[in-house]
Amino acid sequence: MATLAPEDFPQMWQRPSYEELFAILQSLELSPPVWNHRQKQSDILAHQESLATQRKAEVTRYISSVISSPLAWIDDYDKQEALWELASKRMSERCGRTAMGEVTRRWPFDGDGVACEPFELIIKEPALTGDSLGFKTWGSSYVLSQHLPRLAATSLFKLFDETLGQPPPTVLELGSGTGLLGVAAAALWQTHVILSDLPNIVPNLKDNTEKNKSLVESRGGSMSVGPLTWGGEEDEIDQELFGEPFQFKLVLAADPLYDDDHPALLSSAICQNLALGSESRAVVMVPMRDNITRTLLEAFKQAMLDLETPLFCEEESELAGEDDWGDDEEEGQVKCWLGIFSRGGSPLAT
Template sequence: MSSRTRLSFDVKLNKLGETINIQISDPSGLQADNLALATWGSSEVLANVLHRLPVDFSNTGVLQHVLGVLELGAGTGLVGLSAACIWRTNATLTDLPPLLPAIDANIALNKDLLSRHDALATLGMLDWSQPECIESGSSSGTVLKEGGHGDSIMNVKRMRARVIVAADTVYSEEHPELLVNAVKARLDSKPEARLIMCYPLRIGYLDHIRDLWERLEDAGLVCIQEGREEIDDSWDEDTPYEWCVWRWQAVGERPQSGT
């Protein structure tokens, strides 16, 4: 997997060509799941695809008890922070305990950017083997505003999300089952809910990706949009990246064959 310890990322904000600059703290020395913390290629790819994807965040927020965005396996949080700004919503960035301090630092680094785009970010610990409860983390973004009037603490422990994003989260045989269980537990049941993922199409991971697709379809989800992107030359690799958008199947609908 190609990774980057770069500390600044320009992310496409809209189709007009405007960008936002996401700041990332120095992740050296941190690791989880035997991987050093860095920004993976899938994260930059997915962050730059989000502006092209229409989403519906109506009836989300504190009063509706529905998260806007939930990032699974956030790593440095690039995708979740980008999603919050691009879609002007709240995002909860989750990962395992060793990585939470870095995510917390990145939320703080981008506090002003989030504010300028009417966006908010929170931090949480989520174990995919026990996805029913998100443990709140300490972050400068834990105070959320509902409609811009008054401060409220969002209790995210058991809230579902209108959009789940996940980048480069399938690189072992255990991950498809764990990821799908987390999605089933945390994705909003509304027809507007979306699961948006990105992963590298490396030979060693293709079986895991096929397993993931089969499990998502068995869980009642259908892929409605997908694409492939090449990462820029600065990453020094030529592996294609695939992104895909999923929703809950309508009654009587059959999934289309995918990857």
């Protein structure tokens, strides 16, 4: 069925059966793309489409014919409703991410640099309505996730040095969103990661940790989730998880800057939660999409220095990645700034 050309689809005037129409509509599903920083951009943006869906105009017209048809020959209103609903979903998939509604994507990890088999993480993104920043898996989170094993072996070596006989540190992720980075950290670093975000983002975040719990635990990691609003009131912060300051030797944040308040709020949140002592580290990644993003990044770096107890950028580098796919499908390569901060201000090299 999936290999049929659009002109071979059963037409409404042919009065196809419910089963025929349902199978065709199922075959036309468009799955969202998955980034892979090793692929060419043309491959990254390619939808996982069947041969039938590559001729988009014809397919769109066909789906529209199902939606507009009364389907009077199907003598079951529930079946008619099911076909209209499925056809509407197929149409929305062709109208950009915002119209697509809820999606679930699999994110592959090949295990390079660590002694592990390849694995996939399953991440659900709710429909992007209203304030949706935390419901979208942003490109830099996958870039940083892929980079975690190398960080543990280099810049963060002191925190993961098995010869010292210490367990790996408990990690806090600020602004976890859909949870890709935090879940990957728990799996790749084989440690406990606490994921956090605004209260309205937390339910989906918990769902995603549950979806990946078995895999993470099989690799020696574990996860907790709780609300942590930067600069928020007590009822916006999980006091059991975050009520005590300076708990975490390692703090992560990816793509956290979107308005003028964020640099100061993020720097304060890092300062309040990062453990005291020169060995603690905060790892922050910011995609440099445009002048606004670059300005926010510079404001954040200055805000870290302006803290009562400054946080110094020990290392900074750039990683190439793919930006997030959107309604206009004009995504492309983006440079992601990576900074590693500490309270000490002294070089990490030993």
